[in-house]
Amino acid sequence: MAQVRVTVDGVNYADDVEPRTLLVHYLREQLGKTGTLVGCDTSNCGACTVHLNGQSVKSCSVLAVQADGAEVTTIEGVARDGKLHPVQEAFNEFHALQCGYCTPGMIMQAIDLLGDNPDPDEHEVREGIEGNLCRCTGYQNIVRAVQGAAQAMKPGATADRGAPAPVAGGGN
Amino acid sequence: MIPSKFDYVKPASVADAITALQQGGDDAKILAGGQSLIPVLRLRLAAPSVIIDLGGIAELRGIREDGDHIVIGAMTPYHDIIRDDLVKQHVALLAQATATVADNQVRHRGTLGGSLAHADPAGDLGAVALALEAELVIAGASGSRTVTAKDFFVDYFTTALGEGEILTEIRFPKYTGWGSHYEKFNRTAQAWSMCAVAVAVKVDGGTISEARVGLTNMGTTPIRAAGVEAALVGQSASADAIRAAAEHATEGTAAPSDADAAADYREHLAKVLTGRAVLAAAG
Numbered sequence: 296m297a298q299v300r301v302t303v304d305g306v307n308y309a310d311d312v313e314p315r316t317l318l319v320h321y322l323r324e325q326l327g328k329t330g331t332l333v334g335c336d337t338s339n340c341g342a343c344t345v346h347l348n349g350q351s352v353k354s355c356s357v358l359a360v361q362a363d364g365a366e367v368t369t370i371e372g373v374a375r376d377g378k379l380h381p382v383q384e385a386f387n388e389f390h391a392l393q394c395g396y397c398t399p400g401m402i403m404q405a406i407d408l409l410g411d412n413p414d415p416d417e418h419e420v421r422e423g424i425e426g427n428l429c430r431c432t433g434y435q436n437i438v439r440a441v442q443g444a445a446q447a448m449k450p451g452a453t454a455d456r457g458a459p460a461p462v463a464g465g466g467n
Numbered sequence: 468m469i470p471s472k473f474d475y476v477k478p479a480s481v482a483d484a485i486t487a488l489q490q491g492g493d494d495a496k497i498l499a500g501g502q503s504l505i506p507v508l509r510l511r512l513a514a515p516s517v518i519i520d521l522g523g524i525a526e527l528r529g530i531r532e533d534g535d536h537i538v539i540g541a542m543t544p545y546h547d548i549i550r551d552d553l554v555k556q557h558v559a560l561l562a563q564a565t566a567t568v569a570d571n572q573v574r575h576r577g578t579l580g581g582s583l584a585h586a587d588p589a590g591d592l593g594a595v596a597l598a599l600e601a602e603l604v605i606a607g608a609s610g611s612r613t614v615t616a617k618d619f620f621v622d623y624f625t626t627a628l629g630e631g632e633i634l635t636e637i638r639f640p641k642y643t644g645w646g647s648h649y650e651k652f653n654r655t656a657q658a659w660s661m662c663a664v665a666v667a668v669k670v671d672g673g674t675i676s677e678a679r680v681g682l683t684n685m686g687t688t689p690i691r692a693a694g695v696e697a698a699l700v701g702q703s704a705s706a707d708a709i710r711a712a713a714e715h716a717t718e719g720t721a722a723p724s725d726a727d728a729a730a731d732y733r734e735h736l737a738k739v740l741t742g743r744a745v746l747a748a749a750g
Contacts, residue, residue: 297475314475314518317509336468338506339657341572350546350575356505357576358498360475361522404571425656426570 299363303328304372312359318352319343321359322369330371330399334428341427344400344407345369351407353426370399373406382406382444391440393431401427405441414445470508474517481526481606481635484519489608489631491517497633498522499542499581502573527580527635530554536638541580546571548579558639560647560667564595567651567663580634583619586626586688588723589659591651593620593689598665598681601639607632620688642679645669650744651683652736654727660684661728662736664692664716666744668699675699675749685720685737694718695741704749713742 296311303326312321322328322345331354334342343354346368373380382405385391392398401424408415408423415423420441421434429437446452473496478484488495496515498504499522507513521527527542530551537557539548545565548554554562568574568582568591582592583603596603596616603619605612608631619627628634651663663683669676678699680692694715702708722733 313472315470315472315508317469317505320469336509338502338573341570344572347575351572352576353572355509356502356573358475358501358505358518358520360477361498361501361520363477407571423571426572428656 297360297363299359301359301362301365301367303367304369314358314360316359317355318345318347318357318359318362318367319354321362322354322367328369328371331369332396332399334396334400334430339426339428340397340400341404341424342397342400344403344427346403346407349410351404368403370403373402380406381447382409382441385440385444385447386437389436389440389443391433391436393429393433397427397429397431401429401437405444408441409445409448413448415442417442468509468511470505471511471514473508473515475520476517477520477523479523481524481633484521484524484633485606485608485631487517487519488633491519493630495519497584499584500544500576500578501581502569502577503581503585503587521633532557533638535641537641539579539637539639541584541634541636542578543580545574545577545579549574557641557643558599559645560599560642560649560665561592561595561639563647564591564649564651564663564665567591567649570657579637583637584626584628584634586620586624587659588623588687588689589684591649591660591663591665591683594663594665594681594683595649596637596639596681597689597691598679599639599642599667600679601637603627603634604636604638605629605632606635611635613638616689617691623687642667645677646748646750648744648747650740650747652740659727662722662733662740664737664740664744666741666748668704668745668748670704670749673703675702675704678745680716680741680745682716682720682737682741685717685722685733687721690720692716692718692741695745699745706746709745709749710742713738713745716741 300309332342334340494516498520647667665681667679678696682690698712716737717734722730724730
């Protein structure tokens with residue numbers, strides 16, 4: 296067993312894990328963070344995307360022990376004070392989900408993308424979420440939602456929503 | 468699937484990593500960014516007894532200028548390479564090719580050294596290192612040695628790295644002011660290159676004075692398209708001359724046939740993509 300000390304969605308944890316434990320399994324099975332999903336066995340689908348020290352990663356392709364000392368943000372940690380993150384709001388508003396399985400990973404990758412590029416054009420959104428697959432092929436509305444979120448997150452764009460919830464490390 | 472059991476060590480220095488590697492014996496495996504190794508472990512295509520994680524060795528990360536070279540630590544992630552001003556200015560081909568690797572999440576974790584040491588002939592960066600005549604610095608118990616990219620790639624997933632050795636840094640000569648382009652052909656998002664061509668050319672007054680061309684996934688290692696290079700030098704950077712030179716792109720190749728493409732299709736692609744890449748680089 297190896298020890299992992301990690302901050303997940305603002306809470307500190309210290310746990311013993313087998314070195315072979317994947318970060319996604321640690322999050323889901325030891326911490327109960329089942330908002331982060333497993334969609335494939337090939338590192339392609341991106342459903343398990345979380346932020347590790349502020350950068351999006353596929354948590355099926357990271358060992359839990361590699362996250363020792365790190366800060367992890369999952370889909371469960373992006374809403375603040377009962378308010379959804381603007382990207383979550385936009386996915387709702389633009390009907391950017393059908394079955395919803397890809398949604399947690401899509402949202403985490405979209406937040407990462409908008410941290411890097413606050414005003415992406417359609418092509419840049421599609422490139423930015425290249426690592427996330429929607430099995431319903433609902434990409435049209437996902438792209439619209441990411442661009443809608445970009446507008447909503449512009450400084451001064453929305454008086455009533457308040458500032459976008461920060462994520463670990465502030466994106467990139 | 469869940470990987471087979473293994474022990475895990477995270478050394479804090481290259482010297483400690485070499486010691487761990489020696490103690491780990493034949494079954495020890497180095498973990499760099501893990502974006503190839505962890506999927507392989509998950510599919511149980513590999514079952515090492517011990518994993519040596521280089522992620523805690525600060526000296527292996529970073530990009531610096533050293534005279535007429537740009538030196539990249541083996542554990543420098545793709546994400547950093549793509550955005551680095553020194554790389555963009557002096558080794559632009561590397562920045563552009565790296566931006567085509569996999570997807571954003573993978574580029575946050577994957578490393579240049581990990582990719583080169585993995586030596587998948589479908590990987591994009593081997594052809595770049597080969598074409599640009601990079602040197603690879605390898606550390607072992609008896610000190611460090613430097614090998615050229617040409618000597619580093621030995622065979623399918625096989626490099627000049629010996630037992631107990633670790634790739635520590637990659638040294639690229641500066642190609643300041645050269646034109647360059649990486650032309651990659653694949654069918655879907657995230658897919659490996661069916662074929663890709665890495666090109667850097669120096670153009671003086673409309674004439675190509677120097678050329679470097681590397682091919683991805685056209686053999687068991689990255690391949691230097693020496694025939695194309697020779698045919699380009701001294702030619703005008705015109706579409707006709709470039710297309711004629713690109714006809715040499717299959718010389719010395721041994722294209723694989725697999726589910727993505729048959730060998731003869733890859734050979735066709737190599738010529739077409741070489742033409743496109745040189746045109747873009749010289750443009």
